[in-house]
Structures are given as C-alpha cells and as structure tokens.
Amino acid sequence: MLRIESLSFARGGRAILRGVSLSVAGGEFVALLGPNGAGKSTLLKHAAGVLPAPIGTIFLDGTDRARLSPREAARIVAYVPQGREPDIPYRAREIVAQARYPFLSTWRPAAREDRERVERALDRVGIKAFADRVFSTLSGGEQQKVLLAAALAQDARLLLVDEPTTFLDPHFQEEIFHVLSDVRRRENLALLVATHEVNRALLAADRIVALRDGEVVREGAPGTIASAEALEAIYGVRFLLARHPNTDRLLIVPRAEGSA
Amino acid sequence: MSGEKRPAAFLAFFALVFVAVLLAAPFTGRETIRPGEIFGPEGTPRFFIFWTLRVPRLLVGLLAGASLSLAGLAFQTLFRNPLATPFTLGVSSGAAFGAALAVTAGLRGTFVGIDATALAAFAGALLVVFFLYGLSRRGGGMSTLHLLLAGVAVSYFFSALLLFMQYKADFTETYRVVRWLMGRLESIGYAGSLTILPAFVVGAIVLFFYRRELDLLATGDEIAQSRGVPVNAVRVRLFLAASFLTATSVAACGPIGFVGLVVPHVLRMLLGLSHGPLVMGSVLVGGPFLVVCDAIARNAVPESELPVGIVTALLGGPFFLWLVVRRCG
Numbered sequence: 001m002l003r004i005e006s007l008s009f010a011r012g013g014r015a016i017l018r019g020v021s022l023s024v025a026g027g028e029f030v031a032l033l034g035p036n037g038a039g040k041s042t043l044l045k046h047a048a049g050v051l052p053a054p055i056g057t058i059f060l061d062g063t064d065r066a067r068l069s070p071r072e073a074a075r076i077v078a079y080v081p082q083g084r085e086p087d088i089p090y091r092a093r094e095i096v097a098q099a100r101y102p103f104l105s106t107w108r109p110a111a112r113e114d115r116e117r118v119e120r121a122l123d124r125v126g127i128k129a130f131a132d133r134v135f136s137t138l139s140g141g142e143q144q145k146v147l148l149a150a151a152l153a154q155d156a157r158l159l160l161v162d163e164p165t166t167f168l169d170p171h172f173q174e175e176i177f178h179v180l181s182d183v184r185r186r187e188n189l190a191l192l193v194a195t196h197e198v199n200r201a202l203l204a205a206d207r208i209v210a211l212r213d214g215e216v217v218r219e220g221a222p223g224t225i226a227s228a229e230a231l232e233a234i235y236g237v238r239f240l241l242a243r244h245p246n247t248d249r250l251l252i253v254p255r256a257e258g259s260a
Numbered sequence: 261m262s263g264e265k266r267p268a269a270f271l272a273f274f275a276l277v278f279v280a281v282l283l284a285a286p287f288t289g290r291e292t293i294r295p296g297e298i299f300g301p302e303g304t305p306r307f308f309i310f311w312t313l314r315v316p317r318l319l320v321g322l323l324a325g326a327s328l329s330l331a332g333l334a335f336q337t338l339f340r341n342p343l344a345t346p347f348t349l350g351v352s353s354g355a356a357f358g359a360a361l362a363v364t365a366g367l368r369g370t371f372v373g374i375d376a377t378a379l380a381a382f383a384g385a386l387l388v389v390f391f392l393y394g395l396s397r398r399g400g401g402m403s404t405l406h407l408l409l410a411g412v413a414v415s416y417f418f419s420a421l422l423l424f425m426q427y428k429a430d431f432t433e434t435y436r437v438v439r440w441l442m443g444r445l446e447s448i449g450y451a452g453s454l455t456i457l458p459a460f461v462v463g464a465i466v467l468f469f470y471r472r473e474l475d476l477l478a479t480g481d482e483i484a485q486s487r488g489v490p491v492n493a494v495r496v497r498l499f500l501a502a503s504f505l506t507a508t509s510v511a512a513c514g515p516i517g518f519v520g521l522v523v524p525h526v527l528r529m530l531l532g533l534s535h536g537p538l539v540m541g542s543v544l545v546g547g548p549f550l551v552v553c554d555a556i557a558r559n560a561v562p563e564s565e566l567p568v569g570i571v572t573a574l575l576g577g578p579f580f581l582w583l584v585v586r587r588c589g
Contacts, residue, residue, distance in 0.1 A: 048485075048486045049486060050482045050486055069488075070489060072488075073488065079483075088479050088480060089533055090475075094534070095479060101476060101488055104472060154487065
C-alpha cells in the first residue's frame with residue numbers, strides 16, 4: 001500500500017527527517033507517535049504529496065510516487081490535515097464535493113454517482129445535519145469531521161491523518177477515533193494516523209511507529225511499545241503504566257503528585 | 261441542494277442584461293440613433309457616429325470590463341486575499357509607467373496597428389509580471405502574502421517614478437499622461453478591441469478550464485495538492501493568464517480602477533464561491549458594468565465627457581463600501 005524508504009528531508013539547514021523507512025499494508029491501522037517536532041507531520045505531508053518527495057523514497061502500491069501524476073496518487077492516498085484551517089470559505093458539502101476532483105475532468109463533470117458518494121461520506125461521518133454550514137462557523141470537532149468526510153469521498157484506500165484530536169475536548173476525541181475505526185472497518189481502509197493520544201494508539205492501532213528527532217526509534221505491535229522503557233525511548237520521560245480494566249493492556253496513567 | 265438553482269437563475273438574468281446593454285448602448289447617447297440609420301447611407305453623421313465611435317467603444321468596454329473582472333477574480337483566489345487586484349499587484353502601475361515613458365519620450369504612431377503608448381504600457385505591465393513571477397520562483401517559492409507585499413512595493417515604486425517623470429515633463433505631456441491614467445474607452449477605435457481580444461479569449465478559457473482547481477486553491481494549497489491538483493503548475497498558468505488579461509486591458513484603455521475589485525466580490529455574494537458560475541458571471545457582468553459606467557461618464561456632465569475611470573471609482577467605491585458594511589452589520 002504505502003512504503004517509505006530512507007526518506008530524508010531538511011529545511012533551513014535543519015534535518016527534519018533522517019532516513020525514515022516505514023510501510024503500511026492494505027487495511028492496516030498504523031499509529032505514528034513521537035514528541036512535538038519529531039517529524040510526524042512532515043512525513044505525512046511527503047506521503048500526501050504536499051511536500052515533493054525525492055525520487056525513490058515513497059512508493060504507492062509499489063509505484064514510485066514521483067512517477068505518478070498528482071491525480072493518480074490522489075486516488076490511492078487521501079490526506080486529512082490538522083482540523084485547524086479556520087479560513088476555508090466553503091460549506092461542508094462543497095468541501096466534500098471538491099474531493100471528487102481526481103475523478104473529474106472537463107470531459108467528465110460531476111455525475112449522479114459523484115453526488116451520491118458525497119452524501120454517503122457525509123452520512124458515514126455523521127455530519128449531514130450541518131452539511132450546508134460554512135466551514136469556519138463549525139466547531140473544531142465538526143471541522144475535523146468535515147475534513148475526514150472529504151478524504152472518504154476521495155475514494156482513496158489509505159488515509160493519512162495528522163493529529164485528528166489535538167484541539168478537541170474528550171468527547172470529540174473519543175468520537176473521532178470511533179469514526180476512524182468505523183470507516184476503516186466498513187470501507188476497508190488503511191490508516192496512518194499521527195497522534196499524541198498514546199493510549200488510544202496502544203488500544204486501537206495494529207502497529208505503532210515512533211519517531212524522535214527525525215528517526216524511527218521504536219516500531220512494533222502495541223504490546224511491544226507499552227512499556228516504560230520503550231515509551232521513555234520515544235518521549236524521554238519515565239511514564240507510569242497501569243493495566244486497562246477490560247483489555248488488560250498496559251496504558252499510561254498520570255502520576256499522582258506527592259506519591260512515590 | 262436548494263443552493264444549486266440560484267446561480268443558474270442569476271446567470272440567466274446577467275445574460276439578459278448583457279444582451280440588453282449590447283443592443284441599447286450604441287443607439288443611446290447625446291445623439292439618439294434609430295435602428296434604420298445604421299445601414300447607411302455611408303457618410304451621414306449618424307452612420308459615422310454609430311460605426312466609428314460607438315460600436316468600437318462598446319466592444320472595447322465589454323472586453324476590458326470582462327478582462328479586468330476575470331483578472332480580479334483570479335488574483336483574489338490565487339492570493340487568497342480579497343484585496344488582490346490588478347492594482348494592488350503593481351501590474352497597472354507598471355503599465356502606467358510604460359505609457360508615461362512613451363508619452364514623454366515622444367513615441368507616437370502605431371506599430372502593427374497598435375498605438376505606441378499601448379505597446380509601452382503592455383511592456384511595462386509585463387515587466388512587473390515577470391519580476392513578480394521571478395520572485396515567486398526564487399528558492400522554495402514565496403508565500404502568497406509576501407508576493408502580495410512585493411506587488412504593493414512595486415506599485416509604490418512605479419508610482420514614484422511616474423510622479424518624478426510628470427514633475428520633469430512639460431505641461432502638455434503631463435496632461436496627456438494624466439488623461440491616460442484616468443482610463444478611457446473613447447477614440448481608441450477597433451484597434452483597442454484587437455489588443456484585448458486574444459488575451460481575453462485565452463484568459464477566459466484558461467480560467468473556466470481551471471474552475472475546479474480554483475475552488476480547491478481557495479480551500480487551501482495543501483488540501484488542493486493532496487486532492488491531485490499540481491498546485492505550482494496551475495498557479496503559474498493562472499497567474500500568467502490573469503496578468504495578460506490585466507496588461508492588455510490597461511494597455512488599451514489605461515488603468516480603469518475598481519472593476520476588478522467590485523465585480524468579483526458582488527458576484528461571490530450573489531453566486532456563491534464556485535468558480536464555474538463566477539467565471540461566467542465575470543464575463544457577463546464585468547463588460548456591461550464598464551459600458552454602463554462609460555455611458556454615465558458620457559452624459560453626467562453637460563458639454564463634456566468624464567473619464568470612465570473616475571466614474572467606476574466614484575460609483576463603485578461607495579457601493580462597495582455599502583456592501584461591506586451591510587455584511588459586517
């Protein structure tokens with residue numbers, strides 16, 4: 001599905017990614033962890049084509065991304081930017097409809113099936129109720145859902161999702177991850193999600209890749225990441241772990257002040 | 261989906277207005293001309309007024325108004341800034357500088373049927389366009405905000421050069437430059453239309469062809485790129501199309517202000533933000549808007565004609581202000 005081979009990237013003389021390799025299989029949910037500035041967003045932007053990737057570093061379905069036209073690539077991967085784009089002037093439905101772009105041309109204008117796809121995407125994410133509202137008037141969680149619905153309407157098989165819950169309250173955090181798992185199951189999508197929600201990643205992801213200072217420092221099943229040692233290698237902090245009451249998985253819990 | 265029908269109704273209305281203006285404008289004025297008089301006999305004053313004065317004036321008005329509106333629409337979307345117009349980007353002042361240079365250097369006559377002043381204005385506009393284009397390609401590319409600021413700086417620079425030249429020039433030259441700067445549709449004949457026509461046809465086709473890309477660029481560059489738009493390539497083509505639309509209009513008619521700002525904004529309020537209807541609306545409304553302003557310019561003050569640029573700004577300014585204030589209130 002997606003294969004990244006030793007991708008390096010520097011901006012303003014500062015190395016942001018140093019030889020990162022990573023792959024996502026069809027239908028797989030990979031969580032991308034790492035502290036702020038580790039290079040998670042930059043990695044997603046390269047995979048999404050927002051930043052041009054050097055030849056021979058990013059492969060979509062086995063083909064070098066640099067050899068695919070932007071339209072061809074957009075039919076394989078869709079990108080969900082951080083839901084913090086307050087100045088999109090369009091209505092929710094218009095933004096979702098624009099995502100049909102890779103399938104349309106002057107000779108093939110939007111047809112009934114395109115409009116149906118748009119309605120289905122709105123429905124799946126549960127935003128039909130405010131589909132006619134202007135994006136900038138929506139709350140952060142609603143905006144995130146609009147961007148997610150747009151990515152679904154793009155009919156890609158891999159979603160690249162950049163910190164979908166960063167600015168959201170706990171209710172929306174829960175809901176966004178629920179929607180992600182739901183659409184992944186129903187539409188058999190692969191997910192590469194950059195997030196700071198370590199516990200949700202440990203619970204929901206098939207595999208975790210952790211970046212630090214532009215390098216992969218840990219990679220593996222959630223079980224192999226859920227240890228104080230592994231998490232310290234990623235974040236440089238010794239966390240306290242406890243077992244989840246239902247799944248018995250180890251998760252991070254906050255330390256109580258004053259206790260040992 | 262109730263919003264789907266409204267643009268179509270507005271566009272049909274605009275088309276009616278367009279046809280009405282096309283049919284009415286050349287017959288009305290200080291001299292009212294009856295339809296029968298336009299077929300001759302040749303040599304009558306009214307035949308002359310109709311075919312030699314009014315028809316070319318109407319055509320150049322329609323073309324320049326549509327071109328400036330299209331250019332304003334494209335610039336506002338490309339720069340994601342409501343204030344981006346042919347003027348704020350310095351393209352017009354580059355053209356004005358070229359024209360002033362031609363006047364003070366005593367360049368006269370025509371070259372391949374095009375007035376020397378118009379050619380110099382076109383050259384001045386292109387100079388600014390390629391300067392800005394070069395800046396935008398430098399290194400990793402400039403942000404649109406910086407490009408807009410660069411355009412404003414260029415605009416001031418050329419305005420200062422223009423003032424300097426006027427200060428040094430004699431009275432007749434200064435008058436000719438000032439008169440050119442006010443914008444005009446009269447006495448440029450069919451040559452003016454021929455100057456604008458190629459850029460208008462190509463520009464309108466390019467903008468309509470890239471209507472979906474314009475929608476996505478208005479949403480955001482990163483989203484556009486991730487949806488499959490080759491953002492940089494499309495941006496360059498749209499920038500060049502809008503620049504040629506501006507350069508040819510300014511070359512033929514002088515810098516006529518406000519059309520490129522007001523028309524796209526009013527259209528967005530009526531038609532929504534989809535660029536398919538907006539491009540069509542710019543052609544259908546921009547042209548008649550300028551022609552009507554010109555008709556007012558001809559008839560507002562007895563015994564003299566106002567420059568059309570004064571009318572567009574005098575009418576457009578308060579109207580636009582009213583729209584903006586009403587929206588905020």
